[in-house]
Amino acid sequence: MLSEIKNLAEAFAPRLLEIRRHIHAHPELSGQEYQTAAYVAGVLSSCGISIREGVGKTGVIGELAGKGADPRTLAIRTDMDALPIEELTELEFASRKPGIMHACGHDVHATIGLGTAMILSQLSEPLPGNTRFLFQPAEEIASGAQWMVKDGAMEGVDAVYGVHVYPSVQARHIGVRYGALTSAADDIEIIIRGESGHGARPHQAIDSIWIAAQIITSLQQAISRTQNPLHPIVLTFGKIEGGTAPNIIADRVRMVGTVRSLHPESHASLPQWIENIATHICATYGAKCEVNYRRGVPSVQNDPTLTQILETASIEAWGNEYVKILPEPSLGAEDFSVYLDRAPGCMFRLGVGHQDRPNYPLHHPKFEIDESAIVTGVVTLAYTACKYWQR
Numbered sequence: 001m002l003s004e005i006k007n008l009a010e011a012f013a014p015r016l017l018e019i020r021r022h023i024h025a026h027p028e029l030s031g032q033e034y035q036t037a038a039y040v041a042g043v044l045s046s047c048g049i050s051i052r053e054g055v056g057k058t059g060v061i062g063e064l065a066g067k068g069a070d071p072r073t074l075a076i077r078t079d080m081d082a083l084p085i086e087e088l089t090e091l092e093f094a095s096r097k098p099g100i101m102h103a104c105g106h107d108v109h110a111t112i113g114l115g116t117a118m119i120l121s122q123l124s125e126p127l128p129g130n131t132r133f134l135f136q137p138a139e140e141i142a143s144g145a146q147w148m149v150k151d152g153a154m155e156g157v158d159a160v161y162g163v164h165v166y167p168s169v170q171a172r173h174i175g176v177r178y179g180a181l182t183s184a185a186d187d188i189e190i191i192i193r194g195e196s197g198h199g200a201r202p203h204q205a206i207d208s209i210w211i212a213a214q215i216i217t218s219l220q221q222a223i224s225r226t227q228n229p230l231h232p233i234v235l236t237f238g239k240i241e242g243g244t245a246p247n248i249i250a251d252r253v254r255m256v257g258t259v260r261s262l263h264p265e266s267h268a269s270l271p272q273w274i275e276n277i278a279t280h281i282c283a284t285y286g287a288k289c290e291v292n293y294r295r296g297v298p299s300v301q302n303d304p305t306l307t308q309i310l311e312t313a314s315i316e317a318w319g320n321e322y323v324k325i326l327p328e329p330s331l332g333a334e335d336f337s338v339y340l341d342r343a344p345g346c347m348f349r350l351g352v353g354h355q356d357r358p359n360y361p362l363h364h365p366k367f368e369i370d371e372s373a374i375v376t377g378v379v380t381l382a383y384t385a386c387k388y389w390q391r
């Protein structure tokens with residue numbers, strides 16, 4: 001099975017390069033992946049895979065029927081959207097759209113999803129159950145997975161695998177992590193309403209800027225004193241606004257931020273915890289407080305059994321020295337976690353770093369990859385899928 005997969009991947013390699021470069025040159029923003037979706041659907045159809053278009057707005061689902069002996073369905077999820085970044089790579093297939101760039105490798109992910117579909121549909125011995133390929137839009141705005149799930153993408157799915165490229169891991173290497181892979185990411189808005197007055201007579205006013213400072217400081221200190229130190233939380237206010245002049249006490253401050261957490265327990269407790277601290281501080285000093293907490297995406301928690309299957313498949317395919325157990329999760333967010341509410345899953349990191357030159361991070365205008373990683377990703381996913389059915 002493994003040698004058949006590797007042979008197919010080698011045979012498809014030039015075509016996969018063509019696909020990746022085409023998608024890279026024609027990036028589309030989140031929720032606007034119309035051409036990419038049509039292109040993906042075309043490739044899937046040419047492999048004899050039945051497709052459903054317009055799933056979750058601009059998503060595509062490909063369904064490869066198994067020979068029917070196993071009632072389970074395995075999903076393989078990749079994403080397709082690009083970012084509002086002006087590309088500065090000078091690659092010959094660089095973005096042809098000003099101000100839009102595949103700087104997070106979702107062009108590579110979509111190509112790997114297609115390559116995996118091409119291989120699994122060509123195997124001499126068909127797989128026993130169904131494989132569903134999810135090509136998701138709008139990952140960068142943490143919405144596409146929800147749109148897809150709402151449109152039934154996870155109905156009947158028993159397990160789901162996903163992949164993300166990682167420039168700080170060298171190409172040909174696979175990064176595996178048990179448990180938490182990425183963080184939960186929520187948005188917070190706090191509005192403080194005090195009372196305006198003369199800057200020289202603070203006792204006749206309610207200074208909302210000073211109260212905002214108390215809240216920010218208290219929240220940061222409270223993380224260290226009231227939250228479990230083994231469950232990391234990062235709270236960043238990225239924007240704060242209020243006030244009109246140096247000598248007028250501000251009657252209103254609005255601050256917005258992001259809240260990252262790794263442990264489901266802390267994640268669940270955060271809205272109430274923040275609201276308690278903010279409203280009590282405001283009440284103490286006579287201000288009114290409004291806290292708006294918006295749930296973003298949960299943390300990606302990799303399922304132990306599915307991670308084990310992926311790790312074993314990767315070691316058999318590439319050898320121990322190419323498979324790294326990642327020591328730490330990331331406090332970045334990934335909406336792959338939304339699928340994990342419906343079925344267990346596992347996302348791995350695919351090394352795309354060059355050996356001989358500097359590697360720019362994800363979301364950088366010069367981000368680019370060692371393209372040999374595409375075959376590595378395709379073989380890893382296709383062989384992992386085969387091992388899943390043997391379980």
Ligand SMILES: [Zn+2]
Pocket residue numbers: 104140362363
């Ligand atoms: Zn990204």
Ligand SMILES: [Zn+2]
Pocket residue numbers: 104105106139164
């Ligand atoms: Zn990404």
